[in-house]
Amino acid sequence: MDLSSESPDRPTAPTILVGVDLGLPHFDAELEELGLLAQTAGLQPVARVACKRKAPDAALFIGKGKADEIKALAEELGATEILFDQALSPAQQRNLERHMDLPVNDRTLLILEIFGQRARSHEGKLQVELARLQYVSTRLVRRWSHLERQTGGAGVRGGPGEKQIELDRRMIGDAIKRTRERLEKVKKQRNTQRRQRERRGAFNISLVGYTNAGKSTLFNALVKARAYTADQLFATLDTTTRQLYLADAESTSGAGRSVSLSDTVGFIRDLPHGLIDAFQATLQEAADADLLLHVVDAANPNHPEQIVEVQRVLHEIGAAQVPQVLVFNKMDALAPGQQPRQASDLFELEGIAVPRLFVSGRTSAGVPELRRQLAQEVNQRNGDAAQAPQNPETHETTA
Known part of the structure; x- marks a missing residue:
């Protein structure tokens, strides 16, 4: 068991974080993301426990021995809740609570709580x-479970x-x-x-990306808006749409056009399917967009895995075929030796070379280059639409 204690002076809701390595490639051994989620929800982690298993235990997920260890640790640290990084079945959750005599919750409920707050x-x-x-x-x-103590009787409607x-x-x-x-x-x-x-x-552009990649900060830098931003997971949940004016880079008259830019909810690993289904109307903005700005936190060492996770969710919501521009954000947070040698290049995304730009939404560095790239993308796609063959009977473009 890998155990590291947190700061001892946490004032409220002491919580033990538990992660089980089942051999999956994305296992977070340090439980960093779960810790951020817990703090976002108002919990205070006091310890992190990581263990390995070939498969989850059917009854207790972690097995009786580990459950006993975590129970003893909770008593020692005064923890009032146990939080698992993986989704628990209803039976496993109930059995763990009875075994530890403490509330036991999982990553799914934690994300639901955060969404409910935000x-x-x-x-x-x-x-x-x-x-x-x-x-x-x-x-x-x-x-x-308290209803199991009720008993039926004559004249009692509903029975036991x-x-x-x-x-x-x-x-x-x-x-x-x-x-x-x-x-x-x-x-x-x-x-x-x-x-x-x-x-x-209207030409529609949607910002997508992993949560806390800086989408809202970049959105504000592009359209001079005041969308809420914070260095935390799921700072914003509701889609915000503004008009973005793009000057035509090929025009000497300063002519251009306005496009619709939408800031959407961030994605996360193991996003509950219920949330994907429930947020279908909001996520539809991404599926119906003409172009996606895929924002990546370049300062996060796990950004390659985050890119893969965002692509997975895009496939789930039917937005995988929408053209993308990759935006590596938070360049101001990188050390001098990690800075890119050029402002833009091409990045292979699922076998397709897509434009990649390096920006900082906080300092607006690289934002003018991003605007020019967007203007080129809009001009190119409008040109492709104008040159598409017309159906002589319906006067509509054919796929």
Whole structure:
């Protein structure tokens, strides 16, 4: 067991972080990302435990021996919660809580909690609520275990506790249905707004990337907006769209055009599928974009793995075929010896060479070059659309 103690003067919610190495390539042995997520949610890690297993234990995920060690450690440090880096099944979660006599949660619930704290728009709140309801619906036995003490009797409606669980399950099912219906209305409104942009011939660019890559900071630098930024995971969840004016680099008159630039929610490793489904309306901005600005935190040593994770999510939401420009951000955070030799080059992304630019959203270094690259991309794609063969009967471009 690899154990490292955190700062002893943490004031609230002492939590033990647990990660299990199952032989997967992305295992975070230091549990750094889980620690950042925990702090973002208001928890205070007091210790980190990493162990190896060939496969998860069916009952306790980590096995009885490790569970006993973590229980003893929690008693020693006064921890009030155990947090796992991997997703736990409802049965494993319930068994661990009974074994350790402490609340046990996993990465999925932690991300849901953060999203619930950060959602601001009506749509964002609905999306988080739907994902939370879907998660809780599979854990009713754990959440309502106190009902097992109830007993039925003459004149008692609902019978024993098991019957109450069925009633709660039905109530949550109804809540899921209502939330889906409300989200569907919001989705129709978004589609209407999207069609209006299409009729105006708007060129749509979406910022995508791993959480905390600096998308919102770069968004502010490009459009002079005041979107909320912070050095933390999931600082912003709601999509923000602004008009970005791009001067035509080939024109001597200063002519150009405006495009729509959208700042979207950041991605993360093991993003719960329920959240991907719930945020489909928001993530649709990326799938329907004409161009994606894939923002990468160049100062993060794990940025190659983060690029792979973003590509995986783009495939899930149907945006893998949208052209990309790779933006290596936070160059101001790199040491002098790590600075790139040139401002731009080509980067192979899933077998395709895409433009890559090096910028700093915080200092605006490289942002003018990024604007020129975007103007070239817009001109090129507009030119390709104009030269596409026309269907003589419908006067529409053919694929």
